[in-house]
Amino acid sequence: MCGIIGYVGFRKASTVLIDCLKRLDYRGYDSAGVAIIDKKMKVYKEVGEIANVEKTIPKLDGTTGIGHTRWATHGKVNKENAHPHVSCNKKIALIHNGIIENYKKLREELEKNGHIFTSQTDTETIVHLIEQEYKGNLEDAVCSVLKKLKGSYALVVICEDEPGKIVGARKESPLVIGVGDNENFLASDIPALLKYTNRVMYLDDGEVCIITKDKVTVFDSNKKQIKKKENIIDWTIKDAEKSGFPHFMLKEIYDQPDTIHQALRGRISEINRSIEFPIRVEKLLGNGIDSIHIVACGTSYYSGLVGKYLIEQLTDIPVIVELASEYRFFGIKNKSALVIAITQSGETADTLAALRQAENSGCKTLVITNMIGSTATRISDGFLLTQSGPEIGVAATKTFTAQIVVLFLIALKLGLLRRTLGSDEAYHHIIGLKEIPQQIRQVLEKNNDILDVAKKISHAQSVFFIGRGINYPLSLEGALKLKEISYVHAEGFAAGELKHGPFALLTKETPVVAIVTHDATYEKILTNIGEVKARGSPVIAIADEQDTDIINQADFVLSFPSNNDLSSCLSITVILQLLAYHVANLRKCSIDKPRNLAKSVTVE
Numbered sequence: 014m015c016g017i018i019g020y021v022g023f024r025k026a027s028t029v030l031i032d033c034l035k036r037l038d039y040r041g042y043d044s045a046g047v048a049i050i051d052k053k054m055k056v057y058k059e060v061g062e063i064a065n066v067e068k069t070i071p072k073l074d075g076t077t078g079i080g081h082t083r084w085a086t087h088g089k090v091n092k093e094n095a096h097p098h099v100s101c102n103k104k105i106a107l108i109h110n111g112i113i114e115n116y117k118k119l120r121e122e123l124e125k126n127g128h129i130f131t132s133q134t135d136t137e138t139i140v141h142l143i144e145q146e147y148k149g150n151l152e153d154a155v156c157s158v159l160k161k162l163k164g165s166y167a168l169v170v171i172c173e174d175e176p177g178k179i180v181g182a183r184k185e186s187p188l189v190i191g192v193g194d195n196e197n198f199l200a201s202d203i204p205a206l207l208k209y210t211n212r213v214m215y216l217d218d219g220e221v222c223i224i225t226k227d228k229v230t231v232f233d234s235n236k237k238q239i240k241k242k243e244n245i246i247d248w249t250i251k252d253a254e255k256s257g258f259p260h261f262m263l264k265e266i267y268d269q270p271d272t273i274h275q276a277l278r279g280r281i282s283e284i285n286r287s288i289e290f291p292i293r294v295e296k297l298l299g300n301g302i303d304s305i306h307i308v309a310c311g312t313s314y315y316s317g318l319v320g321k322y323l324i325e326q327l328t329d330i331p332v333i334v335e336l337a338s339e340y341r342f343f344g345i346k347n348k349s350a351l352v353i354a355i356t357q358s359g360e361t362a363d364t365l366a367a368l369r370q371a372e373n374s375g376c377k378t379l380v381i382t383n384m385i386g387s388t389a390t391r392i393s394d395g396f397l398l399t400q401s402g403p404e405i406g407v408a409a410t411k412t413f414t415a416q417i418v419v420l421f422l423i424a425l426k427l428g429l430l431r432r433t434l435g436s437d438e439a440y441h442h443i444i445g446l447k448e449i450p451q452q453i454r455q456v457l458e459k460n461n462d463i464l465d466v467a468k469k470i471s472h473a474q475s476v477f478f479i480g481r482g483i484n485y486p487l488s489l490e491g492a493l494k495l496k497e498i499s500y501v502h503a504e505g506f507a508a509g510e511l512k513h514g515p516f517a518l519l520t521k522e523t524p525v526v527a528i529v530t531h532d533a534t535y536e537k538i539l540t541n542i543g544e545v546k547a548r549g550s551p552v553i554a555i556a557d558e559q560d561t562d563i564i565n566q567a568d569f570v571l572s573f574p575s576n577n578d579l580s581s582c583l584s585i586t587v588i589l590q591l592l593a594y595h596v597a598n599l600r601k602c603s604i605d606k607p608r609n610l611a612k613s614v615t616v617e
Contacts, residue, residue: 022196026078051075088133318486320420346374359387467595
């Protein structure tokens, strides 16, 4: 989950590396470091913020270098374990994202051969192996070492004896080549490169690349040269900046009217009352599906749960939602089922492993992701992009609502294909979706009301979230948002389950956030609120603005625009996001970079 950048070109490498690392710190912020060839190999690394490293770097003229921001997997967070790691002769430097499973055995052999280790990381093993294999050609040494490694890796290596050259390699961890004019880059994520180029090539598993300032060469595992396609990214550097907001998360919450519009763009037709997807996706959805298995992790898993309610309500297809980390080992691989994998980055390790298991079992696979060219898009039978632009905040916001929109469109498409949904009903939902951006703007205008409620719960030790039907997964996501950025213990429950255990935890100091919509369970959720109130817990209701009864039931009410459609779940989500944001801000938490978390979980 670490951030990687490599640069070779005409600019001063130190400036480029630090600039790019700052755009990658959502991938890890335990420590950071750079290695620059300035006649000799110069390495600078520090614990904590990238600014700590920036302060230590003197004026250097070197134009080749590598940089890394770490999210610890092996070894404590300290300067010794920070990347880059260097060889015993100090001539080779390496950065790594991934996990080397057989590093202990390799390390023992290297130590017997006289290599001296200075860290506890698995990564340092690789640089010593390369030093041992090096005979004047860096890529040959790297290729030789790769055969000995078990696990996952994105590696970027430089050598003092070969200035102007960087070698990269990838297996199950993302690595992207940025193509410039008289300069080239390697990075773990596209946002790092946007200031300098929007032209990229994607490395696939088992591939090795060599970059110089004027050339990119890619080989497969047999050292056969490969011609890679150059892709143009339509994101801009502005998309990856705060634009005056105090935090990326808040900016991305406010981006949602536009990102939902983008998720709908080109996919709905009011005239034909239809949903239109790329031909590969159309074939997947029209291919006699008898069930759907949705696999995902974290927030994407909760969007999958929302998708289950949408698909089952609008079609006759049963849907099973499974955590990707469980599905890959224990899930039922039904060949006649469609497996939908949801991953914001397209690089989530457990989701990719689940996807490969499904493919190997003969299942058809469809991916929902935000990243064109990601591994998930390349190994699946079809994919749909959320079209959200870069999301920098670790806590997913705009990508979550965009995932729900795409799942809603899939549900509508399947309903029309299977004739469980008439054109009039489909049209009603299409109009409802088109109105969502404006309704979210109305929610954003109530930001101060949400802040006032956040002040009421910011000192709580625990907060419960409850809902029924489609609002149940929203309660899970609301609890996740609160706990991950404010460090307040929070749990989401199906409201009817409170009496089966969780009631024991209710006190006068335990706020309960209840999501209330006018569906078949409206009277039931009011009863559940009454049960909570009887235990003395304060209730914050998120309810339809036309609901006049809820005022008498709850202590505080946050309203969303009347919709009378399943798509109201999107407006509710934005309220939950703002509530979590304001609680975290009041508690002075690190909102964009919550402790122990990173944006893309690319290790198992």
